[in-house]
Amino acid sequence: MTQTASLTWPLIQQARARIEGRVSITPVLTSATLDELSGLKLHFKCETFQKCGAFKARGATNAVFALSDQEARHGVATHSSGNHAAALARAARLRGIPAYIVMPDNTPKAKRDSVSRYGGQITYCAATLAAREATAREIVAATGAAFIHPYDNLMVMAGQGTAAAELLEQVPQLEAIVCPVGGGGLLSGTAVAAKAIKAAIRIIGAEPAGADDAARSFESGQLQGAAHPETIADGLRGALAARTFAEIQAHVDAIARVSEESIVQGMRRLWEVLKIVVEPSGAVPYAAVQSGYAGLEGRHVGIVLTGANLDLDQLPWSPRGAGR
């Protein structure tokens, strides 16, 4: 697969055509109660209802189907803490090729089960980026599988951008979109897609304060490492790649940090009011908006609820979950 230097709107449009019928068009929910609480008009893009329960189905499906037959014939491989893993396993099964998945051994059971359900072949490793990368390299060497990074991959980034493209067709009046940032695949795709459609729109990343490498990179202009991420939002512990950082620098307006407390409160409120299941990572942009992130008064704001995969035995407000 040819990886051009940067993410473009045509790549996202191609992704949309490629994944059509293979992923869901997800609904947008609104709530008078949440509007009243925030003072904004909020439009929740429910990727919680996406295939595999997360937006990651978009990027993984685009990447798998963008491979030539020659590139795809030995299958695909990745390392991922969860949602990308399940999404890649599902996309590989749709294409009829094997998927080799490297997962940290502390991955929540719900996320392990989804990979197995789609026939992904799991290899466990220590919960460090170095161990994940080394194990994945070994598997690629042994199998000849095509490596599909969870976010440092142009086709993945293009696929993630389709959510914002879809959202802006559903809610053309949006003036801002807030989405979580971990490795930056979704934020890159969102920014490129949304600004191509509507140049004046504001794009804001939301990040746990305990895993704020994107905010630090954005503020300093230099790519920063993840150091020791500490957050309940397990999907957002990764660090930006050079490729995603470049798009974020070029197209994103701000990155907001949110506290752990506001993530848990926000998640709970989304469950109580919207009546849907949202994982901690998915609640981060709502937490950013609700905790008063500046500059958004009275506006139509799109919030990407990115995923809904979590252990129901480990809810952060339950006694067992509270120890996390």
Add this chain to the structure above:
Amino acid sequence: MTQTASLTWPLIQQARARIEGRVSITPVLTSATLDELSGLKLHFKCETFQKCGAFKARGATNAVFALSDQEARHGVATHSSGNHAAALARAARLRGIPAYIVMPDNTPKAKRDSVSRYGGQITYCAATLAAREATAREIVAATGAAFIHPYDNLMVMAGQGTAAAELLEQVPQLEAIVCPVGGGGLLSGTAVAAKAIKAAIRIIGAEPAGADDAARSFESGQLQGAAHPETIADGLRGALAARTFAEIQAHVDAIARVSEESIVQGMRRLWEVLKIVVEPSGAVPYAAVQSGYAGLEGRHVGIVLTGANLDLDQLPWSPRGAGR
């Protein structure tokens, strides 16, 4: 309000016109995973996303707006363990009249809060039907409010029937509908509406085995009391009224009993797979279908997910909730 002897399809059609724009048209969800597990084609009517988080908004809104100005001028009153209470408070607020709500003092906090949020005036009483009825009578005598029973009321029953009418427009191929039965308002309305639209459709009530007055009444042909209902499905502890029993005898095909364990398992699976919040009562019809209720192989089955209001601190699979 004139209460004719029995529920008719024209009353449900009138209800639909009356509540249009005042309640939500709720979505229908499907899941390949749940179809595979059940061997059926399941269509979930998500009244979990209804106003106030439950189908009760339909009946309460119809009843409140069916009152003449004269009847409505002193407000409305009811006794209810929760969802009807919030729905009546909301409907009264829409009409600009007071709502007096009698609730048992063990009502979950989430349900109390929703009544207060809509401006309902709560009076607590002991958690027995006798205490609820006596307290409500006193309030009606003191205020002159119109009493709107949670299910023993033709306009409420007609309103509840609109969910099935809507569902059959959304999924015309349905061959059966399963819905929970507590007091029988929803089941009556569902049966009358669905059979008017499609005479051959099967209508099945689902009830906790620990609160099986409807099954006992149905089987014996004699209205049975609720005795001592014991179930986590707090919305289904009520007993049939003569009025709802008559409709159920005339139009319902079967009533299935489900175990407490299957309710909790079913509820959890709906959360995990559909990614939505469903309260225990709402999971009862899915539990009935999943636990192998006979005669439904391969069919298109509509399942009414009736509500989504519960204390997130009291989930039945959490240590604190397990003691319930």
